[in-house]
Amino acid sequence: MLSLFVLVIVYGALLAVCALGAIGWVRRMRDAQESSAPASVTTFVLFVATAGLVLLPALDTALVASLNDRSTGALKSWASSRVVNATTGAVAWTYVGFAILSAVLILFAVPFSYAFFEDGDYELIEDGHRTSQKTGRALKYAIGMTVTAGIIFLLGLFLPSAKEVHGPVDGDYLKGLLEHARPIKALLFVLGIVLIGGAASFAVYGGIGLAALPMGLIRAASPQRRLALASASRDLEELRIDLDLNRRRQRHLNLRASRTEREDNDLERLRNEERDIEGAIRLASEPAEGQAGPAKVVVGLAHGLVGLLSLIFAALLVWSFLATWLRTLLDSRACGPGCGFLDRVPASFLANPLPTFLNALPKPVAFATHLVVALVVVAALLSGLATYGVRFLFFSLFPVSANATPPQGLLLGGTLLLLAAYGYVWSGQNLIFSGYARYGGQMFCSGISLEACAKDRSLIRPCSELITVTAQSLLFSKHGGNKPDFSARNVCIESVTSRISTTLAANYPILNIAVYWVQPAVVVVWFLSLFYTTCSRSFGRPAPTAQQQRSGAPDERTRLV
Helix, strand or coil, rough: HHHHHHHHHHHHHHHHHHHHHHHHHHHHHHHHHHHHHHHHHHHHCCCCCCCCHHHHHHHHHHHHHCCECCCCCCCCCCCCHHHHHHHHHHHHHHHHHHHHHHHHHHHHHHHHHHHHHHHCCCCCCCCCHHHHHHHHHHHHHHHHHHHHHHHHHHHHHHHHHHCCCCCCCHHHHHHHHHHHHCCHHHHHHHHHHHHHHHHHHHHHHHHHHHHHHHHHHHCCCHHHHHHHHHCCCCHHHHHHHHHHHHHHHHHHHHHHCCCHHHHHHHHHHHHHHHHHHHHHHHHHCCHHHHHHHCHHHHHHHHHHHHHHHHHHHHHHHHHHHHHHHHHHHEEEECCCHHHHHHHCCCCHHCCCCHHHHHHHCCHHHHHHHHHHHHHHHHHHHHHHHHCCEEEEEEEEEEEECCCCCCCCHHHHHHHHHHHHHHHHHHHHHHHCCCCCCCCCCCCCEEECCHHHHHHHHHEEEEEEHHHHCCCCHHHHHHCCCCCCCCHHHHHCCCCCHHHHHHHHHHCHHHHHHHHHHHHHHHHHHHHHHHHHHHHCCCCCCCCHHHHHHCCCCCCHHHHHH
C-alpha cells in the first residue's frame, strides 16, 4: 500500500518541478514591453496541464503494476477489490479533472486573456475604471465562446435522440430525450476530435523538438559557435557604455513617486536589456580558443555528451513509432496482402524494443524510465514551440523567442502544446509503449492453482499475452485470438489509459483510424527537422536581441490572419 503513495508523491514532485520550470520559461519568453498578467498566468496553467497530462500515463501504468505480484502471478495480499477500484478510480477522476481544466482553459481562460490584452490603449489604463471596462469586455468574449461551445455540444447530444422521441414538447418529452441521449458517447466523440488535433500538433512540435533539442545541445558544445558569438558581439567598451546608460535610465524611473503602467513596462524592458548586455559583456570577455579554461572545456563536453545521448534517445522513440506503426499496418485488413513488401522485412527488424525492455526491468526502474521519456517529451514540445513558433500552415502568426513573445503567441502556443499532450497520450499507449502501457509488466498464474505455479515457474505468464482486443487489433487485426479466462482477467488490472483508448476505438473506429494515420507525420517531421538542423548554420550565429526580434515580428495584418 505504501508503494502507491510513493508513486503519487513522485508524480506530484515532478509536476511541481515542471511548474517551476514553466514559471521560468514564461518569464524568459514573454515580451516585457507587451506583457499581460492574465496571459502569463493562463500560459503558466496551460504548461502545467501539459506536463501533468504527459506524466500521467506513467503514473497510471505504475499504479496498476504495483497491485500485482510478479513472483506468484497473483494480486498482492493488500490489493483487495476495494483498493483496486479506488486506485483506478482515482486515475480516472484525474483524467476527468484534466479534461475539465482543458475545457475551462481553451473555452474561457484563453479567450478572456486574449481579449483582455487586445482591448487596450495602454496610455489610458491609469485607473480602476478603465481596467474594469477591459475586464467586462473580455468576459463577454469568453462567456460567448463558452456558451457557443455548450450549445453546439447539446445540439449534438440531443438532436440524434429527437428522431426516436415523439410527442408534444413537455416534461415527458424532455425526460425521453435524456433517457435516449448518450452523454458518455458524445464526450467520447469530442475526445476523438481533440485527439485528431492533438496528434497533428504532437507530430509538428514533438517531431521538431525531438530533433532541435539534441542538435541544439550538440551545437552549443562546439567551440566554433562560441567564437562566432564572441566575434559577433560589439566592442567591449561600447557595451559598458550602454550598460551605464541603461542603469541611469532605470534609476531615473525608480526615483519617480508614482509610475504609469507604460513606465512600469519600460522599466521591465530595461531590466531585461540589462541582463542581455551583461551576458554580451561576459561573452566578449571570454578567452579565445586555445585559452579556454578547464571548466569551460568540461561544460562543453557535458553539453555534447548530453546532446548525443538525447539524439540517441530521440531516435529510439522515433523508431518505436515507426516499427509499431508498420507492424500494425502489416497485420491490418486495410493493408494485408497489399503490404507484401513488408512481409519481406524480418520480424525482428520491426520489433519495438521499449516495451520488452520496460517489462524486464524492476517496477521502480521501469516507472523512472517511463517518467524520463515523458520529461524528454515535455522538453521536446517546448523546444519545438520555440523553434517553429505559432504558425498557420506556412504563415508565421506570432514569434516564440526569448524576451520577444507577445501574449497572443504565449496563449496560442500553450494551447497547441496542451493539444499535443493529448496526442502523446494516445501515441504512448498505442505505439511507443504498446506492449507495456496496458499492464505494466504484470504476471498471472495460468495453472490450476497458485501452488502449481509455485512448483512450475513456467506457468507464470505475462499479462500482455491476454491482449486480444487492443486499440489496434480492434480496428485493423486480421487474426483472432483465444478468449482469456476470467480468473486471469481478475489478476491482470488494465490501466485506465488503455481502457479509454479501447472504448474510443470500439465506439468511434473512424476517429481512431484517423488518429492512427496521423502518426507517421511524427517520423517524417523528425527526419526533415534533423536534416535541416544538421545542415543549417543558424545554430552558430549569435542570438538576436529582444529589439531585433521585435523588429522582425509580424505586423498587425499578419496577426489578424
